[in-house]
Amino acid sequence: MSAQIRKPMSKRMKTHIGMVLPALILFIAFNTIPLITGAFYSFTNYRGYGSYDMVGLRNFIDLFQDSRVGSSYLFTFKYAICGTILVNVISLVLALGLNSRIRFKSALRGIYFLPNILSGLIVGYIFSFLFTYIIPAAGTALGWKALSNSILASESWAWVGVLIVGVWQSVAMNTIIYISGLQTIPADVYEASSIDGANPWQTFQKLTLPLLLPFVSTNLILSTKNMLMVFDQIMSLTKGGPAQSTESISYLIYRNGMDGGQFGFQSANAVVFFVVIVTVSVIQLRLTSKKEEQL
Numbered sequence: 001m002s003a004q005i006r007k008p009m010s011k012r013m014k015t016h017i018g019m020v021l022p023a024l025i026l027f028i029a030f031n032t033i034p035l036i037t038g039a040f041y042s043f044t045n046y047r048g049y050g051s052y053d054m055v056g057l058r059n060f061i062d063l064f065q066d067s068r069v070g071s072s073y074l075f076t077f078k079y080a081i082c083g084t085i086l087v088n089v090i091s092l093v094l095a096l097g098l099n100s101r102i103r104f105k106s107a108l109r110g111i112y113f114l115p116n117i118l119s120g121l122i123v124g125y126i127f128s129f130l131f132t133y134i135i136p137a138a139g140t141a142l143g144w145k146a147l148s149n150s151i152l153a154s155e156s157w158a159w160v161g162v163l164i165v166g167v168w169q170s171v172a173m174n175t176i177i178y179i180s181g182l183q184t185i186p187a188d189v190y191e192a193s194s195i196d197g198a199n200p201w202q203t204f205q206k207l208t209l210p211l212l213l214p215f216v217s218t219n220l221i222l223s224t225k226n227m228l229m230v231f232d233q234i235m236s237l238t239k240g241g242p243a244q245s246t247e248s249i250s251y252l253i254y255r256n257g258m259d260g261g262q263f264g265f266q267s268a269n270a271v272v273f274f275v276v277i278v279t280v281s282v283i284q285l286r287l288t289s290k291k292e293e294q295l
Contacts, residue, residue: 077209181215
C-alpha cells in the first residue's frame with residue numbers, strides 16, 4: 001500500500017504561519033517560560049541571586065500565616081470591588097451619552113479616550129502632584145480643612161486617591177466596549193418600545209440592559225482582572241504607603257521579590273494570586289452566562 005502523498009503547503013497557509021509564529025514565540029518567551037520558572041521557584045528558598053534549596057510547600061504554608069500578605073489581599077479586593085463597580089457604571093453612562101444624538105460626538109469620543117493612551121505611571125505622577133500640592137493649596141486658600149492635607153498622606157483615605165486614578169484611566173476602554181454593544185442593538189427595538197409607551201428607564205431596564213448583557217460580562221471580567229492587578233498607580237502615587245495601607249498583591253510581589261530577598265516566597269504568592277484571578281474570572285463568567293441564558 002503506497003504511502004499517502006502530502007500536498008505542498010499553500011502560500012496562504014505559509015502566510016498565516018508566518019504571521020502567527022512570531023507572536024507565538026514572543027508569548028512563550030515572555031509569558032509561558034516565566035510562568036513555569038516562577039512556579040518552580042515557588043518551591044525553593046531562592047533569594048533572587050546565589051544558590052537555593054528546595055523547600056517543598058513551606059512557602060505556601062508561610063504565605064497563609066503572613067499578616068502583611070493578608071492585608072495586601074484585603075486591600076486588593078476592596079480596591080477591585082469598588083473599582084469594578086465604578087468603572088462599569090461610569091462607562092455605561094458615558095456610552096449611553098456618546099451613543100445618543102449629541103453634537104461633537106466624534107470629538108468627545110476622542111477626548112475621553114486620552115487617559116487610556118497615557119502610561120499608568122505618567123498619569124499617576126500627574127495626579128500625585130495634584131493630590132500633594134494643587135488640591136491642598138486650593139483647600140487652604142478656600143479654608144476647607146478636609147482638602148488642606150494630601151489625601152495620599154492619610155492611612156484611611158489614600159486608597160481613595162489610588163482608586164480615583166485607576167477608575168479615571170480604566171473607564172475609556174470599557175466605554176468603547178459598551179458603545180460597540182449599543183451599536184449592535186437594532187433601532188427597530190427602540191421604535192417598538194416608543195410605540196408601546198415605555199419611558200427611558202423602562203426601555204433601558206427591559207431592552208437595552210438585557211441586550212447589552214454579553215458586553216457587560218466582558219467588561220466585568222476585564223475590569224475585575226485589571227483592578228486586581230493594580231500596580232502602576234500604587235508605584236507612582238503611594239509606593240504602598242502610608243504604613244502599607246495601599247500595598248496591593250502585585251506591588252508586594254514586586255517589592256519584596258525583587259528588593260527584599262524573598263524571590264521564592266513571592267513566587268509562591270504570585271502562583272496563588274494567579275489561581276485567585278482565574279477563579280474569580282471563571283465564577284464571573286459562569287454567573288453572567290446563566291443570566292444570559294435566563295434572558
